[in-house]
Amino acid sequence: MAGRILLVDDDAQIRTSLSEALDDFGFHVTLAESAEDALSKIASSEPDIVLSDIRMPGMDGIELLKLLRERTPDVDVVLMTAFDDMPTVVSAMREGAFDFLVKPVNLDELEEVLKRALADHRTRERARLQVEDEAKSYQLNELVGRDSQMIQVFKLVGQLAATRVNVLIRGESGTGKELVARAIHFNSPWAPEPFIPVNCTALPETLLESELFGHVKGAFTGAINDRRGRFTLAGKGTVFLDEIGDTGPEFQAKILRVLEDGEVYPVGGERPEIVEARVVAATHRDLEARVKEGTFREDLYYRLMVAQVDLPSLRERPGDLSLLADHLIEKGAERLHLEPPTLTKEAREALLGHDWPGNVRELENCLTRAMAIATGGVIRIEHLGLTTDSTGSGPVFRTMDEVEAEHARRVLEGVGGNKAKAARVLGVSKPRLYRLIEKHGLE
Ligand SMILES: Nc1ncnc2c1ncn2[C@@H]1O[C@H](COP(=O)(O)OP(=O)(O)OP(=O)(O)O)[C@@H](O)[C@H]1O
Ligand SMILES: [Mg+2]
Secondary structure (H helix, E strand, C coil): CCCEEEEEEECCHHHHHHHHHHHHHHHEEEEEHHHHHHHHHHHHHCEEEEEECCCCCCHHHHHHHHHHHCCCCCEEEEEECEEEEHHHHHHHHHCCCEEEEEEEHHHHHHHHHHHHHHHHHHHHHCCCCCCHHHHHHHHHCCCCCCCCCHHHHHHHHHHCCCCCCCCEECCCCCHHHHHHHHHHHHCCCCCCEEEEEECCCCCHHHHHHHHHEEEECCCCCCCCCEEEEEHHHHCEEEEECCCCCHHHHHHHHHHHHHHHHHHEEECCCCEEEEEEEEEEEEEEHHHHHHHHCCCHHHHHHHHCCCEEEEEECCCHHHHHHHHHHHHHHHHHHHHHCHHHHHCHHHHHHHHHHHCCCHHHHHCCCCCCCHHHHCCCEEHHHHHHCCCCCCCCEEEEECCCHHHHHHHHHHHHHHHHHHHHHHHHHHHCCCHHHHHHHHCCCCC
């Protein structure tokens, strides 16, 4: 695949091993040991593709990418790093990286990516991506995950952020659909414009039109003033249509008209208002199935689904569980003004063993509850309120009696059978402890 490539890495070993591989793939390779070195060699080496590490002393790979996008927009840049977090992937993609590889680099994947890059380079002019709004980059830290499906999502978020196309986000409940919608908005050049969420199922039919499109003074009883609707309030920002799959025919017809006409008539108004907002919709429903059964309009489906983001369930990315738990504990602790508690090994294992039908939201609720009842900065297994049955097919709810017995037994064991201590730890009187021991046969 004859093509010219400039390989940038501060690690001499990686330069050697990767340049051998690139040679094998048929590239002419030029080596650079820093971003600065790469910039000085770019004119003479005339690469089609720059393959660069991100973390390097001096200028980093993202900075290099930015400069290259400005100076040589025709050169495709592929970045690689061992640091596979959301902010890095998103900024890489948003800044216009052609692709992103996680180190250690898989050679098959590398070859595939470079082939695509070269084809891309040769067949079309690349549109230059918009410059980022640095102020909003904090939003990036919100989305956690390093599962390959999530990395894919981050890439998409970065790419979609630079566009105005309508997006449909799909995923089970609690998988982070709203968070992704916000990430797309707040990483876009239109981030200073409003992000307006609309819970489609919470709007009563009678208010629907005026909420979405606004009304003029006197349009109906109670319309004391002119009021703008959500589509015009959003300006050039984003209207987030949550639970779009649960809407009825009337709602669907109205949204379709907005998307087709690009304008709305406020209730009672004679002049249309232009709608410039981007629409991001979300659903946990199977929309294709709804289209087939005739409960969701096909024309609306195609309007919404110019691009789609599919979020994996938490079950499908067990590798992210621990990472998410730590993130959510930190986030919850900040909200509760606590030092973040730690998880015991057993508690962490119990989290891993659970099925999480309610996904990240369920995990977050579970940890928030646990933080409220945990003492001494440690979350133990019993604070989680999780028990999994032996088939591992889901949580089994226990009775208060069972929980009481297990907890008392645990504490008694923990204090080596010392009843005075056990009563203190449990916060009960000694007579009450004796009754518990007798009731549950704990001796
Ligand atoms: N990848 C993630 N990293 C960090 N937090 C996450 C992630 N995904 C979801 N969350 C958190 O989990 C909670 C649920 O996310 P969100 O509301 O976006 O889900 P949803 O798919 O819209 O759920 P629902 O279908 O129930 O409305 C939020 O508090 C969100 O911050
Ligand atoms: Mg939601």
